[in-house]
Amino acid sequence: MRNTLILVLGICLQTLTQPLSAATGEPVRDYPFTQVAENTWVIHGPLEMPNVANQGFMNNPGIVITDTGIVVVDPGSSLQSGEMVLRMIRQVSDKPVVAVFNTHVHGDHWLGNQAISAAYPDAPIYGHSKMLAMIADGAGDTWVDLMDRLTEGATRGTGVVAPGHAVKHGDTVKVGNKTFRIHHYGQAHTLTDIMIEVEEDAVMFLGDNVTADRIPRLSDGTFMGNINSIDKIMESKAKTWIPGHGPTGDKSILSAYREYLQAVYAAAEEAFSNDMDSSDVKAISVKTTTKYKDWSGYDEELGPHGAQAYMEVEAAEF
Numbered sequence: 001m002r003n004t005l006i007l008v009l010g011i012c013l014q015t016l017t018q019p020l021s022a023a024t025g026e027p028v029r030d031y032p033f034t035q036v037a038e039n040t041w042v043i044h045g046p047l048e049m050p051n052v053a054n055q056g057f058m059n060n061p062g063i064v065i066t067d068t069g070i071v072v073v074d075p076g077s078s079l080q081s082g083e084m085v086l087r088m089i090r091q092v093s094d095k096p097v098v099a100v101f102n103t104h105v106h107g108d109h110w111l112g113n114q115a116i117s118a119a120y121p122d123a124p125i126y127g128h129s130k131m132l133a134m135i136a137d138g139a140g141d142t143w144v145d146l147m148d149r150l151t152e153g154a155t156r157g158t159g160v161v162a163p164g165h166a167v168k169h170g171d172t173v174k175v176g177n178k179t180f181r182i183h184h185y186g187q188a189h190t191l192t193d194i195m196i197e198v199e200e201d202a203v204m205f206l207g208d209n210v211t212a213d214r215i216p217r218l219s220d221g222t223f224m225g226n227i228n229s230i231d232k233i234m235e236s237k238a239k240t241w242i243p244g245h246g247p248t249g250d251k252s253i254l255s256a257y258r259e260y261l262q263a264v265y266a267a268a269e270e271a272f273s274n275d276m277d278s279s280d281v282k283a284i285s286v287k288t289t290t291k292y293k294d295w296s297g298y299d300e301e302l303g304p305h306g307a308q309a310y311m312e313v314e315a316a317e318f
């Protein structure tokens, strides 16, 4: 009886002294940078959706080393991802971070701002003006919750640190000896996409306007808008093309993703003109997109993409 009481008291005390939930998730494991151009390095993240195993980390953070410091593009999906990016930067350079760019509003790309900003509070963070507006309307909080849910708490401790500097198409941001040119061609993958060209080095950060080995959700974008953005950026003379997800490559990664979008859209046009339903698009597109069947997300997205493309085709008819 006495032992039981002591045990119960012990458990009560233990419960009282433990926080209700873990304050912050565990550190994300190390994913080293790969050099892709003379001054540019990329961590090619996992291709899956954010989950427990990848702790939410699954994008392509990049860095450009200038003569005055390091520019970070898309520091990841969480406080923990951003901290990992900072650890990996130290394997490459001891220069400070002097600027950050965010390619679009999807939280897997920019919630890591929090870690960068904590370490380098003076580094400006740039994003498209529409991204700033959407975060002011609560988009960041939605992404924090989504990441927490998908990772079962691995990203806990993450908060919203939005870009403080709005950029638009045609802007250039000079950092040290490098010029960062902003490209934006309207709604593509989202309303907020910027593609960032490092002019001196012929490097292009594409955001999710182009992905490789992965089929992303497109519910915030449009097929024709995305195809148009790819056509526009194709005119650039860049040599190193860095997608938002998947391996860095040459210009062929643009045509590969464009061809997928075009195939789904063409399947939707065929279904529409034959008086079929939006749910019938997949039966057509599954035959014309076989070369993408091993891309991560293909099985999940092909159906919804067909239905979405059908709505676009329908809207274009009126």
Ligand SMILES: [Zn+2]
Pocket: 104, 106, 189, 208, 216
């Ligand atoms: Zn995205």
